[in-house]
Amino acid sequence: MMNSRRRFLRRSALSALALSGVRPALASVRSAFSSPAPGGPVVISTWNHGVPANSAAWEILNKGGRSLDAVEAGVRVPEGDPTVSTVGYGGWPDRDGHVTLDACIMDEQDRCGSVAFLEGFKHPISIARRVMEKTPHVMLVGEGARQFALEEGFPEENLLTADAEKAWKEWLKDAKYKPVINIENHDTISMLALDKNGKMSGACTTSGMSWKMHGRVGDSPIIGAGLFVDNEVGGACATGVGEAVIRIVGSHMVVELMRQGNSPQQACQAAVERIIKKYPDFRDIQVGFLAMNMKGEYGAYAIHPGFNYAVKNQKVDNQLIDAKSKL
Template sequence: MDRRNFIKKSSYGGVALSLGLHLAACRSINAVSGKINPISICTWGFVDANAAAGRALENGNNALDAAIKGVNVEEKDLKNTTVGNGAAPDREGNVTLDASVMDHQGNCGSVVYVQDIQNVASLAREVMDHSPHVMLAGDGAYQFAINRGFKKQNLLTDNSKNQYREWLKTSKYKPVINIENHDTIGVICRDINGNLSGACSTSGLAYKMPGRVGDSPIIGAGLYVDNEIGAAAATGLGEEIMKTVGSFLIVELMRNGKSPQEACEEAVKRTAKRAANPEDFQVAYIAMNKAGETGYYSLQQGFAMMEYSNGTNRRKESAYYLKT
């Protein structure tokens, strides 16, 4: 290659690289204000929850505050039978909740098997901020909540109680794919300072064995944040998600150069390949990297995520691994 052609091709390459960087910057930086665009994503079609998180970000809330505000919306929604108040009970008729949070500094908090407390994502934040621990469980988590000013609430609604009585007639247990208001809510936010945080909340599987804990409160499984790289959250059958430490895996895949979409797809594929019966359950992930790029992918058809960016809250249907 002569000098003239080398310079010409190098110039084209430089233009292409500059264009790529410009396009990435357009997503991260508002062209008018020069500020970083806040972004919120959440598992499933929780429109109001993700809008609450997105608006909080636009109002200057930090990423963790916004994520928890989004999760709180579903925790108090009596129509949601898999999160917070009104959730389906375990086999003994008790509603038990799990949650976790993680901020941009790597701090995290978690609660498991909590009864009679509605906003367990907020409680996980209290564990992170006001205890020497990362995780509190059961009665200990409940007593901590009361000491921190949370109010005792009966979380078993008449609707959940009636459904539980119907279930008792057969007492058959098998996870059902893509029902029950779609399982866990996980919210990941990027604030106007470019910081990432996340929150995750669930009641777990309906009519689970007493004491069962899924992936949602397990840091690295249901939720993981590395502010230098990105964040991920999971939903679906927690037993399978824990086997691959799925959210941590996705962040590490992004660290090694994969996009959020590629990382989510790889995590789902690993679950599908190692599971004996992948057609019998659902696993799905959402992810966001430091640049504000997002990804989402599921094992089965039927998953969707919400994305709030530039004042618009959009539902995004997911591609999936298992084809019929």
């Protein structure tokens, strides 16, 4: 009986010691996998027209608003600006004279919506959000997207401005298509926003390449190519020649590289280098990636110099930054 009692007490003591060692270990594991402290609010977006877009997004973020509302409001600014020839109203047409628009949006819950090859609506980003929120689908295209937009009450209008029509008719004289680095109409507005609650959303909208074949769709409305957001890691978006971005599912690649421990800057560079490796004619095109992690850290990288992006947070007052490049 005495020996049994001793054995019981010995086992109890050993169990207590083991548990006392396990608890700190478990605590360290929980700490290692806990979410980082929110780094918001912060908003980043591509190209010069990202500056006014950021200002609109910041009005929402600075009041404690949701990142999804911020990115929608932000990119609607260049969508509605007739002087921006690469997005929405004022976008240059395809070779047949049609202004066709593509857009997608993604929130902190991995929900996403998209429209492609859409004509006649100034704000495709808002239609993409309705696809996300009101349908069981991710993407609607062409006539189906048009019908949905009309059912949702969006006004249909002619998007071909006088300046865009003039540029198209001038192009028709030779009707030759060859992209010119940082000049051709591939200057998508892509935006990522992190709100004060540590939730990230993204948006991407474009009129695509000018003089493209009728029916062409690039990377901008494709989740994982033109845009991808994962609130465990961060988000990424792309600009430039969409065909090259689609080939590597670029924005998803950038996010996964961040998941592996790369900084946003390192991840963007690695994705660009993947395109260079796989695309023999990379010197003839421009592609840029922009990314942000859940700490609010951001970075960008492009094939050629000339790609810039806008940043707005509590410390940076809507600064336009030149991205690093390979060439």
